[in-house]
Amino acid sequence: MSIATPVFSAPIAPVLGRIPGNKAIWVGIYCELTEFALMFLVYFVARAHHPDAFRGGPQQLSTLAGVTNTVIMLTSSYFVARGVMAMRRNARATCLKWLTAALFTGMGYPVVKFFEVQWNVAQGLSGNGEVFQMAYYYLTFNHLVHVCWGLLGLMWVMFRTWMGAYDATDHDGLEAFACYWHATDLIWLMIFPLFYVLP
Amino acid sequence: MHNERSLTLAWLLLLGLTLVGAVLGNAGSPGLWVTVTVAAMMAFKGRVVIDHFLELGGAHPSIRRLVRFYAVALPVMLILTDLFGPQIAWLTTL
Numbered sequence: 001m002s003i004a005t006p007v008f009s010a011p012i013a014p015v016l017g018r019i020p021g022n023k024a025i026w027v028g029i030y031c032e033l034t035e036f037a038l039m040f041l042v043y044f045v046a047r048a049h050h051p052d053a054f055r056g057g058p059q060q061l062s063t064l065a066g067v068t069n070t071v072i073m074l075t076s077s078y079f080v081a082r083g084v085m086a087m088r089r090n091a092r093a094t095c096l097k098w099l100t101a102a103l104f105t106g107m108g109y110p111v112v113k114f115f116e117v118q119w120n121v122a123q124g125l126s127g128n129g130e131v132f133q134m135a136y137y138y139l140t141f142n143h144l145v146h147v148c149w150g151l152l153g154l155m156w157v158m159f160r161t162w163m164g165a166y167d168a169t170d171h172d173g174l175e176a177f178a179c180y181w182h183a184t185d186l187i188w189l190m191i192f193p194l195f196y197v198l199p
Numbered sequence: 200m201h202n203e204r205s206l207t208l209a210w211l212l213l214l215g216l217t218l219v220g221a222v223l224g225n226a227g228s229p230g231l232w233v234t235v236t237v238a239a240m241m242a243f244k245g246r247v248v249i250d251h252f253l254e255l256g257g258a259h260p261s262i263r264r265l266v267r268f269y270a271v272a273l274p275v276m277l278i279l280t281d282l283f284g285p286q287i288a289w290l291t292t293l
Binding site: 017018019020026030033037040044045047049051055058066067070073074075077078081082085103114141179182183184185189190193194196197198199 | 249252
């Protein structure tokens with residue numbers, strides 16, 4: 001009789017049907033998703049009314065800036081996920097290293113955004129009146145605000161990790177932040193093709 | 200190590216799809232098939248983030264279903280906007 005040996009990399013496997021992080025963060029994430037859903041609705045209605053403006057829109061924007069910020073969001077999100085995995089192994093120092101990498105990567109987002117806006121203004125994309133530009137600035141600036149909140153949250157969970165507030169059995173705060181950061185990443189993955197890619 | 204490896208593969212896949220999407224957008228001309236391709240990539244990338252980063256596979260159904268629905272609803276709305284743009288414009292004209 002052979003005995004199959006299950007191999008688990010995560011010592012503490014997530015429980016089925018659980019709430020990742022805590023309930024409070026999911027109230028916040030639902031609010032964030034609803035807020036952006038309404039803005040996406042405005043985008044689709046505006047696109048239906050002004051198809052030519054939206055088809056020509058991505059050519060006005062810097063694809064490089066959009067791609068760079070997508071890479072930044074994905075990479076920072078990946079580093080946070082690695083940090084959570086390290087904490088599940090009770091590897092606090094490793095977790096802090098991943099979170100530090102996530103912070104420095106994530107801080108690139110507002111920096112790229114700053115240079116992107118400078119470039120936009122130089123190209124005449126000031127957001128005055130043209131429907132595609134208005135939608136673009138409204139949605140992406142709102143997302144930037146959420147990224148900035150996230151960076152502050154990341155600093156807080158780094159401080160808590162450094163203080164030894166989390167361990168393998170109790171790290172709901174860290175996981176709650178990770179959920180917010182990944183949700184913000186998810187929203188960017190919806191914004192990026194709508195403004196920078198789709199002709 | 201399996202979880203770390205699958206997470207890393209998911210991250211690399213997302214980076215690759217981002218670059219492919221950017222090239223497609225720059226090279227392609229407006230059309231339904233480009234919209235459908237971009238929408239499919241949006242939905243797929245969203246699902247990868249939901250399953251591998253957010254780890255909602257085993258989460259409470261109300262959370263898992265809503266977030267998964269979100270990542271599908273937006274791409275579907277994009278396709279519908281391309282297909283029925285004039286009708287949507289008519290319906291939303293004050």
